[in-house]
Amino acid sequence: MIPTGETQSLSFRLNGQPLAVEVPPATSLLDLLRGPGGLTSVRAGCRIGRCGACTVLLDGRSVPACLVPAWRLEGRRVDTVEGLARDPHYQAVASALTWESALQCGYCTPGIVLSLVSCLRNETEPDRDRLAEALAGNLCRCTGYGGLRRALERLAPGRPRASHFSDPSDPTPGGSS
Amino acid sequence: MIPDTDLPVQTLGTDRQREHWWVGPETARRVAGRTAYATDVPPLDGLLHGAVLRCGVAHARVVSLDVRGARAMPGVRAVVTAEDVPGTNGFGIVLRDQPVLCRDRVRFEGDAVAAVAADTPEQARAALAAIEVTYEPLPIVGDALSAAEAWPLHEGGNLLAEHTLRRGELDAALARCALVVEQDYRTPRQMHAFMETEGGVAIPDGRGGLCVQVGCQSGHRDRLQLADILGLAPEQVTIRAVATGGAFGGKDELTVQPIAGLLALRTGRPVRLQLDRFESCRSGIKRHPVVARVTTGCDRDGRLLAHRVDAVLDTGAYASLGPAVLENYLDHATAPLYRIEAYQVHGRLLYTNNGVAGAFRGFGGNQATFAVESQMDALAARLGLTPVEFRRRNLRRPGEPGSRGQPVRWTRPPAELLHLAARSPLWRPSPGEDPRWLEGTGLAMGGQGNGLGDGLPDAGGGRLNLSPEGRIRVEFGFVDYGQNLTELVIRRVSEALPCAPEDIDVVLGRSDGPDSGPTSASRSTVVVDQVLRAVLPGWARRLCAEAARRAGLPPEALVCGPGGIWSRTPKRRLCRYRELAASLGPVPAEHRGDFPVAPGPTPPVGRFLQLLIATVARVAVDRLSGCVRVQALHHITAAGRVIHPPGYLGQIEGAAVMGLGMTLTEDMPTDDGRYRFDNLDQYLIPTLQDAPEQRVDVLDDTPADADYPVRGVGELGIEAVAPAIVAAIEAACGVRVRHLPVDPDRLLAALRDTEHPV
């Protein structure tokens, strides 16, 4: 018989709705969301906080859900892409990523979306550099991040970025080709 | 000199090119997190959870195995060992030498000895802990170079395959060389590191057979292997390849299918088996590490005369696709882009206890190209020629046979790519250099073929139909693991039929659907194009004919269009596809054809449809630490028409960054046969900040009605990245790196030797 640890009554808000569960206190938020939470956009990639595929918003800021134990969750607010359809930051990010086709397999994409939403919400000046920094913990193995870079240009328009391809004597963006 | 203005070049993804940019509905679904993956737990009654006991030792005899304790554990529904495999206890695409469950011997740490199905994952893991196994250690074969003389891992010894490609009289040619360069090269054991680990669920069909929903690369081939293992007829096994979070060759071989299938048949209940990252790292396949000595010589004018390669590939404990990787390595090691009077390219594939190596994007080719292109730079430097000029003197021209005497079909002359690479803006010195960072630019070229090659059976088909709801259903056996395949099919059909993207349902990866052949070897795009060109016109005519009959109009007056059939003038919709489906019923059309090979009576050698790339890299080397930053990569490709720009661009960029990882940080070393790393905190793949700015220039003017207008570009982008980066490092700091990944400590030490005494 497996000795079962104690469980804990826990309530938090998931995508705006209250959720009450009875779980072992060390259950990870990742397992909570994929299990009792019934969500599939939050994905396991490494389970040690190193890939970003399980990124969620905890009280509005992006965190890897696999490193958030249930004992830290009481009364807090958790958001995933499923609950953000009407959020203007989400809409901007989703449309930029979609238009730039900034994904291939898409497994890492919801996590990337949430890291960007978190940056747009919380940073005082979410310029391209800050948006790029916001993705430092989101690994993508498919795209080489090219589509993401183009999506960031769309999300934070501004002066053309200094490019190794631009020629000071060539007025066309991207240089001659 | 080739004037630029005459070359048909377009830069993908730029504003000027955006009129061809199109993004389909599947992309939006993935952004919103609505696509279901193999990892998702299906809502199935009675679902059990599987777990696998892996031996954790590199090489041992299994002295005893006792699962009685595990069988008595709570929630356990089945415990299986080698005794329980009803059919062939072995799998492998080339040789079935990898046991599903090991009986008396284990050959790498990920070898499976037993498996459990239980009500919960925790119960399954607890049961594994109750299995008692005694191992008697055997000598570890940890070095491929000496493996042939070491303890044999399989009957017949550790030399699994040996092959030589020859042309001309090597010794005579070598004797005539004015200059000969001999160097050793090493490439790492790279891990695929797909974001979604291997997993799936096996569901008994109640009639003795089963269906496996899994992240894989070839439903049809998996079905044949799996049926053999399970002692079933192929018709009793169905594979449903669900959306897969990356594969890159790492899911080409069977992964969880055999054990999940075994447990499902045993229990009569659906069994889910999902590897976590630790287990994936320890049991999954890797890229073949290659150690090669390469000797290349030329005459006084820089004309290549002789080229010799002696390579050893470490295939690990089992063959998987190793023999095919060896073939492709050797093919690329002949330096196919260059005219060489004589070569002798020799490779050996060895069994060791170092995990298992198999298919990985590039498939041995990029390992060979790393050495070949590095040799070109070495000869150029010794002759005092630029890398561009040296290559220019040796590149083959269209119309010439390939390096193995076989017919090849390029879409542009290699010299044009070289010319464009030489004009890359990345060669401009950057203003305001920081003295800490040494900057440099380098280039490399690469060629690659589509298809399985060498005359291997390589057929592929697809199917078109009209569903009762009036949906245009397009079916292929391929798996969409992130290559934008669904989007590509939608785009191709919606443009060619034509119709609205929303009219189309793409159904992929079902072993009871059409067999398209494996989703590998950059072949899907070619097969899709071939099938659609064969069936679409006739299929459209059948729909138009029926619509014409209903409307009392001549069929020539009608065309397919968004939502249904339209009259040409005035342009209006006459009937919906749904109405046609009601009156016509299903309208099946199927095509199956062989993958294009060279025309002619001789058996095919190598690959016929060829693609080209030139990659220019700009790097900065940190004088303080030896760290390398790749600042920019510029690719020029010649691979036929671009069907789906975002897909093409993403494939080149993604493969290039994968190659960058292999060049700078990625390796899975082994210590006494055991992998040193087992998760993404230790095995480091590039982050966004490691990825450079990239530009992809496509050189193409292939007409749409050409014989072979498109090529698959899934592997092209990785081909020339590593040699381009090391060339740039040399340009920056004078040190040539020939062992990958680049070790910053060693680079710094070499850098210090080149500096003036401190």
Added chain:
Amino acid sequence: MTTAPLPLTVTERSQMRVLSADGPEAAWQLARRHRAPLVAGATGVQPVWERQARWPACVVPLSADWPGFAGVTVTGDRLDIGALTPLASLAGAPALARRLPSLAPFMDRVASPGVRQLATLGGNLVAGGDLSALALVLEAELRVFSGAGWHHLPLSAWPGWVRREPGALIRSVHLSIPRGCPVVLEKLGHRERFSPPRITVACARLGSDVRVAVSGEGGPVRLAALEARLARAGGQASAADGEQALAELDWGNPGLRAAGGRLIAHLLGRLTT
């Protein structure tokens, strides 16, 4: 104090018990009694447990709600930072940004944005993480609770460097950064972001005093011998001096020491310009 030994580890996360305490003193007692680790953000320990598939039978979480455990307070040159302050808050704290302009860009290289929301300053220092070189050159003091009650402890004496046992509980970190005291720091990893540290170097100048510390593969350490040499040589040192200082401590491997020496000399140069 002796307690009956409890099973220290379990094999499933779900079997782990969480012992909650009302305050730091009670937490310390609980941890002692149950031989349970005290955990803050737990971003460092959870991966270790997950990898080993062995979890402590119980843990005692610390709470950011306890007085003094979170937030940055400034009094003159003195900074009091709660040990449970998330790393993400450090980069954004205006009081810190004013005195340590090099901190914010450095923080981008510490873990990842998501992990920085969870990981704490105390946890980073206890593990000898990226911030320990900086804390060492700033001669950080810890406010700790242990069997000896509440007291201050210089970071350099923190027993957690050598054995991570629930010997003491950190409430806060105290440093003083005099105005005009330049501090430079840099991390060298295996890749550009989210990398385990190879070497982190921090240098600070307080008046004529130049301080140097490193952390990373060889562990956190203040380079006292090098500082003494710097005092004699007007604050400048060569790469060879830096490398030798690391070698004398047998810090890291020789290849990394070469890089470390160059980085130290480079940062010392920036300190004076």
